[in-house]
Amino acid sequence: MARVSTIRVRGARLIGAELLDRKLAELASRREILEAGLEAGADIIRASAAQRAADQPELAASLGMKITTTQAGRTVALIGPEKGKSTRGFSLVALAYWREFGTKPHAIVAGAFRKVRRSRQRGGGTEAKSDKRVLASGGTIFGAKVAHPGTPARSFLLSAFVEDGPHAAHVMGQVIWERLRQITSR
Secondary structure, three states, X not given: OOOOOOOOEOOEOOOOXXXXXXXXXXXXXXXXXXXXXXXXXXXXXXXXHHHHOOOOHHHHHHEEEEEXXXXXXXXEEEEEEOOOOEEOOEEHHHHHHHHHHOEOOEEEEOOXXXXXXXXXXXXXXXXXXXXXXXXXXXXXXXXXXXXXXXXXXXXXXXXXXXHHHHHHHHHHHHHHHHHHHHHHOO
């Protein structure tokens, strides 16, 4: 005969609660269950985004995924280029941002991308630390200042999420459901 255990919820009494207690204790690892589901779904989005950025192999190869928990206790998956990696002198995080959202038309000035030094003797003004006075690439000389026309947005992360999000959510649900089934069948 089953031993009767009692769980009190606003005065209610539940018979057979010992099994429920044990199963709920096993669900204490629900964070691990959620992380497994998130990892499966995020991997689908990451692979889709990498495929959409295939014309920039360094960017596609740098796409990674991180599962983390916010201060509010929500478990989330972060997908994007790994920090600290660069190509041709540009951070892959910046390149991903420019590709995802595009850029407005802007001026490129020779020496402007170098660190700036403040001169207190001259009233706090700034001057470029670089001696570069002309922009050039290969054998072409562009001049001291160039008007960049801007670049259109070529979304790879958002479009991957929009197009493959329903499939990723389905896979996440399947993984979570399978993990729950494994716990309850013990």
